[in-house]
Amino acid sequence: MPLDRVWYVDADDNACSNAGPGSSEMPLCDLLTGLGKIGASEKGTIILRDTPGNTYEETLLVSSGRTVAIVGKGAMERPVWSDGSEDYALAVQNNAIVYLSGVRIEAAVSRGVEVAQAQVWIQRSEIVNNAGGGILVNGGALTVENSFVGGSSSQPALNVQSGTSQVNYSTLALGPVVPSAALFCVDGTDTSVRNSIIVSTHATPEVNCPNVTISSSALEMTMGDNVALGDVEINWFSDYLQGEFLLVAGVYPPAIETAASWATGDPTTDIEGDTRPALDGTPDFAGADRIP
Template identity: 40%
Template sequence: MTRHDHMTLTALCLVIGAHSACSSAPEPDGTETNSETETDTEAEGEGEGEGEGEGEGEGEGEGEAACMGDADCSEGAPFCDLGSGECVDCEGTADPDGACAAADPGQPLCHVGVCVACTEEDGSVCTGSTPLCEVETNTCVGCEEHGQCPESACNLAAGNCIDPGDILHVDGDAQTCPGGDGTEAMPYCTLLEAFVAAPAEALIIVHELTGNDTYQEDVALMGTAAVFGAPGEDPGWQGSNGAPALTVGGSGVLFMRDIMIAGTQNGAPGLEVVGGSAWVEQAKIVNNTGGGIVVDGGGALVLENSFVGGDVNDQNALDVTDGAADILYSTLAGGFGAASALTCDDGSSTTVRNSMLVARTDADEVSCPGATLVSNTLELELADNTSLGAMPDTSWFVGYASGDFHLAPGMYPPAIETAGTWTPGDPAMDIDDDPRPTEEGPDFAGADRIP
């Protein structure tokens, strides 16, 4: 077929629309074409390609799991659900708490999809030096106050609650004396018996004697002991043999509460901290002939909500000869002569806050170079503190001569009521368990707060 004939046939095909007949018309060079066949073949090829590609891709995606075990998962979704092949959080497992415990025994509880150590409902894992659950962070923490250990007392140095099985009782009026075993039913008769029998860490509960009698003993502490007055009682203790009632030695750790040390004779202080550490709360250490408390030998004292000092000539309420002192919400009162409320050789490790410091002498009631004093009431003028002016007599207090430094209603300067600044973490109660503020703001300075 000539090119002219081919062109004529093509034109005729377009006019009559005879596609099947014309599609096989030979090319001028003698070859034949079949556009429908080529098109169909291309379509089939594309279909096969798409089908194979899609089938293979889908098959591989469905058959390959996202995880085969917990090791394939990461933080946020650390557990592998083998049924779905997906990484999930602990709430997505069949046994949420069990999954957490198996992963980390220290965080055995599932809480809002996260493994934690404890919750408000379950703090069973919190033991030892971290016996409490901090619900804000769901972590175990140490105790910071005795009220957090209702069955015993808090070791404020280590953070653990003292074992309730290591509680000893002392009651010199007990009918079983002598011959007690330290139990509440058969208490020891003397403090010395309890200190000697105490294990490495103990709570010693002291009961008051009838007729306002006092335990007349001198004891040295080298271990760890909490010494508490029995609830609702006011036991008294007086040093003997020319020695303080209690000396806390180099390895000694003392937690004292609701104890009165008074009347120690022969120039000895009530409490001496020599190289050891002492936390003293809601105590009265007054009218001892050698002063209230002496810190020496690198010792450390934390004093809160306490009365210290007394109407004793030439003796200081608190003398920090060599060591550190942290004083909060306490009343330090010196007597006549050379007596001061607070003296220090080097006050760089001494802080005093929200306290009341006075003395019956005309000299300054504070002699503690380098100390930090803030929000206290004093007689002298001192920046960041409230000056009351010279104390005219002892009428500000209920019984200065007897060491009772409770404020006398209507007699004390009103500035005392707002001189202190309560901040979160400060004691919730005063020396008599009267409540302090619950929000940051002004408060009474000193141990006593008038309700």
């Protein structure tokens, strides 16, 4: 990404102005204005600052071949982003590319993220508590790494209608609602999951994804050589019903600690920045969080 195409957004900064330069000292006030700085087929980075107690209530549509990085910069927690008035907080369409890192997308009227004939990378982020589910993939390619993705209502955490999806070192979870799966695919031939946790508090199986490849992961059900955890208990996690899937020391099943297998190219830290083993073949915690 070009170093001279970077804009800061901080709604809580008294110096913010959408008419300003978008610099660190004089940031913009909203994401939409930041996106407007990046023209069709151009590249640019938006640094989204943490504003405790504030939510960026915006609907962002990235299209027309743009390449955009949206990076959360929070001292205490990930900047919180919800939707404005559409069916998503973030939609990426028409050959656009988006890198999303260090943000929390929640409380959208419908889904958190929608991918349609585009490419999206999500790292160290939380897509949780959205009424229409977490992520919808309808063509294109999605990569999720070191992230929490939660479903809600009758919608999955990850819903793959078409396209390619890769999930690594992430936690996919569904709350106690009507029957659904945490991971749903029309055809999972091009969907792969590694080193992850997939759970659902509903009796319906947490995975409904024909032909999916799942390895070195921890699930409730028995599937291949993955760890079978049995029925999930919400107290394994810090606040399951609010989409906080940090593990609680001494409570989660010990099998999670060795369910994953680190390989070259995998992240060297977890969602909180705790160090992973970084040695090929070393057993590791499945999911986005590990206990140091």
